[in-house]
């Protein structure tokens with residue numbers, strides 16, 4: 400579709416919510432209005448699209464949401480959108496409202512859906528990476544990652560107080576289904592003795608060696624951060640295996656869970672989301688489609704969906720090395 404034919408742009412949030420999604424919605428709505436485009440909000444992600452849960456928005460519909468966590472448009476993980484019939488219904492509702500382009504704010508699964516949809520129908524889509532996991536290839540940061548690492552850091556600082564009062568060893572489980580970005584960054588920020596990452600497959604004996612070195616170096620309490628996707632199956636499993644061999648450790652487990660997805664977005668996430676939302680609208684107006692907005696060295700660019708979702712984001716090897724040096 401030629402850019403000058405775009406008159407109506409819809410925006411939706413899909414998959415796990417992330418702090419900063421509201422700032423991105425606001426940016427899409429305001430950049431649309433600024434360019435003379437009528438913006439629409441789709442509620443409940445792809446499921447709402449299938450059910451026609453769509454509403455026209457205005458510059459004032461997004462007032463005072465930049466500081467709010469979650470997503471005012473709500474989100475879902477739609478099984479029906481994976482089906483040909485589901486996507487056909489979604490297309491029908493967009494057409495019925497005269498909507499000619501779509502901005503999808505979400506993560507891996509959301510862009511997989513967008514890629515298929517873009518291939519099937521004449522509705523250009525642009526993705527905006529919104530996930531706390533930071534696991535999309537081609538962008539330095541995803542919206543929500545910074546806030547989530549701040550929340551995790553705050554929680555672990557609190558756990559640290561009680562861990563040190565009782566000379567305890569805490570296993571703290573953080574999110575990140577398939578990737579250790581949250582765990583690694585939080586590990587450095589909180590001074591964790593070790594981080595168990597899906598990318599590393601560290602063995603229990605290696606972990607015990609690290610704990611023993613710590614004890615020999617007069618550490619009286621320690622925090623081990625366990626990414627939920629690591630190979631032993633999470634913090635309870637890792638703690639159990641350590642306890643089997645070292646029953647003298649007074650161990651506790653803390654699963655941070657969905658706390659990590661909540662809260663007011665950080666300044667960083669608000670600015671990133673604003674930049675990405677505006678860029679998404681401008682990309683559509685330039686005639687781009689089928690790509691995700693990415694932030695690389697502070698500059699916005701586009702990355703094809705298939706690259707963003709199929710390539711694996713590597714953890715920073717230098718950060719991993721550093722985390723080991725600092726935990727002695």
Ligand code: F6P
Pocket residue numbers: 415506530531532574575576627660
């Ligand atoms: O993808 C974001 C994420 O928070 C993952 O870190 C986590 O594994 C997953 O979503 C949890 O999803 P749900 O809220 O649907 O249980």
